[in-house]
Amino acid sequence: LLIRGTQEISDCFYLARLTTMSGRLSFSNITALAPMVRVGTLPMRLLALDYGADVVYCEELIDIKMAQCQRVVNEVLDTVDFVAPDDRVMFRTCEREKDRVVFQMGTADPDRALTVAKLVEQDVAAIDVNMGCPKEYSTKGGMGAALLSDPDKIEAILRKLVGGVNKPVTCKIRILPSLEDTISLVKRIEKTGVAAIAVHGRFKEERPRHPVHCDYIQAVANAVSIPVIANGGSLDPVKTYANIEEFRKASGASSVMLARAAMWNPSVFRSKGLLPLETVMEEYLKYAIRYDNHAFNTKYCLCQMLRDKVETPQGKLVQAAQTNAEFRCEYFQQVQEEHQVKRDALQTNSLHGRPIMDGDVLTMAVKFERREYPPQITPKMFLLEWSRKEKLEQPTYEMVQRTQDRAFQSTVTVAEKKYRSSLWEKSKKFAEQAAAIVCLRVLGYQRVVSAKRTLVWFVKGRGR
Template sequence: MAAGRLSFRNITALAPMVRVGTLPMRLLALDYGADLVYCEELIDLKMVQCQRVVNEVLETVDFIAPDDRVMFRTCMREKDRVVFQMGTADPDRALAVARLVEKDVAAIDVNMGCPKEYSTKGGMGVALLSDPDKIEAILKKLVTGVSIPVTCKIRILPSVEETVSLVQRIEKTGIAAIAVHGRFKEERPRHPVHCDYIQAVAGAVSIPVIANGGSLDLVRTHADVEEFRKATSASSVMLARAAMWNASVFRSQGLLPVETVMEEYLRYAVQYDNHAFNTKYCLCQMLRDKVESPLGKQVQAAQTNAEISEAYGLQEFYQQTQDRLQTKRDTLQRSSQPSCPVMDGDIITMAIKFERREYPPQITPKMFLLEWSRREKLEQPRYKTVQRSQDRAFQSTVTVAKKKYRSSLWEKSKKFAEQASAIVCLRVLGIPEGRLGEDDSGLVCKRKREGRSNGNSEEERGKKLHVEAEASEPAAPAEGEGPNHPTQLAGTL
């Protein structure tokens, strides 16, 4: 009954490819006409530790590892056409992962074709082909344990007879379809695909057979897909490298220039906050022999999606996307947080954002808090700032008179996070913060408020004031390192 929800007959699919089959590439393949898209192989040991998180900013569902890495990201656009492929050698763990993702994907696939060491050393990938009992146990557990179709992808065995025998045993587990990569486990993409093996499998089972491995010399355009299907007698075709090089191979109208494909891919990567190194890897695969061109060298040198966007002349699109996402992030944070003070452990919190336009150019809440502390003969405010790894946002806690204050909202910069924590402290204590239109409190002298200083320009006065204030606060030592780890930072005005 579950298998009837999704058809594997007469379809063309994006094959699972490590580092390639992430959300931007999957969406691009669907745009160009792919019927199904497989994610890259994701290892059960890593996935079983993940937490399912609805990302309201990106409008995605994210499966996040304990170290805050996004292991799998999907969205409603592909929900009924994305197949989740896992690497596993354990029936119970496989079922746990399948149940974790089954509400967000169309089917579950077990990888039995990867020859790479990272997969085989754990008994996964092609290592499973030598253990039919384990194959049977895993697939039966999945078929009976989830409500969506279960499939698997294999490589061929040394003889046609062995291959057919294994596939017939697999069919009896109740899976919905089987993909066959027509190469032996020791063969690589440079070796010709064995269409006769796939043809033998297709004639021996009643479930749909998906032919894979034709990108080397059989499939270069959309018209070639049907020829490959006929050559293998398969129900369907799965494309890997042909799609990686130019995803428009799925277009019935013909290939698009790879430059167009790269730009459309990059737009998805920016829109869905794809990891920059993954974005760069996929673009370099599309560049192929042009990877040493001026554009290729610029892409290889890039470290962020912003720099990659600049290489393709998409700076404006990148900035507009970031602004839109930040606005959405701010709106969601405000709507979900209380505006009155709340105790979070020993920290007093409020949902406060620092809006620079609400303050004069030469005045900041941190300045007011510093002056008030001096007047009250208190120690200077101490700021401790952390950076969140998944979106690189900042949150700061300020300590004043042995009490801690923090905004529950995250800011786009360290300085803004510190200003927000200062505002929380000032508002809780009922102290002026220097906003436009606020009565003069006397905390900051009139000369500084009005910016009059010996005829100096307003810009020079602002810079001088910033430097003086910055020097008045001792810097705290940094703790932690690396862009993917929470970072403790010193406070600055």
């Protein structure tokens, strides 16, 4: 450290504060962007990090919806996307936030919670369970604040997650009507092995207009040995960066989590003070455009920042926008051109893009078009013959079916390596053929057709 610059030394101490010796995210002495539905998407999370937040939470995502998602590496945006069967991106993240983003889920089922946690585990820093949101979006099905009345289920979910993933597990609760019951609950939660507890200092029936109960948060902090993250101070006292430390001291908590104060102006995390709203909105828009944020989500977040200015000429322009291009046309065009360059480069590298590792499986976006292959020499047949020639065991295929649309995806194992197409097929046969094509392309074989398209064969390093 003695031979490094001042900034490098500062960065080293900063990283040491965020992580434990094992490299896991620490929740002690941090300031976090709280999970907020429709707000905690990638642009807002990155902006909060820019302004000084140590940790950022994504919006609450429901386990049933997430369990149906497919993990997709988006090489154009440089993101990892979790895509629903209807092609909607449920969760998008990137390398910049990988070690600092907490994935929050809504769940009431231990097994389903673990399925989702394992799906996102490699792309996030920690897993959080929402046990405090009182809105119907969360409470239906026994999720959110509904869990507070079922401590057995809370314990079952948290123990399942702690024992099943290699990332820290946390939860966010509201206080119970009785301080004694609140203390009893958090002590029980602590025994599950969670890394931290976030406490929203309001009762389930209370809303943001009600004052936060700092005495309850303080009592919780005194009752457990793990970090407690205080939440609920955006009405009073937190309005500026200086107020964050005041709220931390008043609540007796190790850390502070901000929701509405950060939603109104995420530069509240900035130690040098708040930035003008116009500057913040411009920086937010840059992230929204660069990461192809849904235009209606972009509009929602901008309107939350405008607050009482939403009926001003600026606010009306924001409300009228239907696409990201309408928010900031010049920057939008620049980013679109950059993205197109990436698409062209990817297309040049390979007809269907480079192979991508998904866990222990090599994947490519490949569709099997039956009309392109005569029945005498399909990809499966060629792969089988190749395996025999190389004196390998014959390829084995493992099939999965998606429940919502009954589509199929196959993984082929050859020489102890696994291959599959990231695209789903309408039949088992097509799914197996697509997996075989991926394997052949990784091995270097391409399909070649004769000039009159009467003959198809495979060669190494050529083809179209």
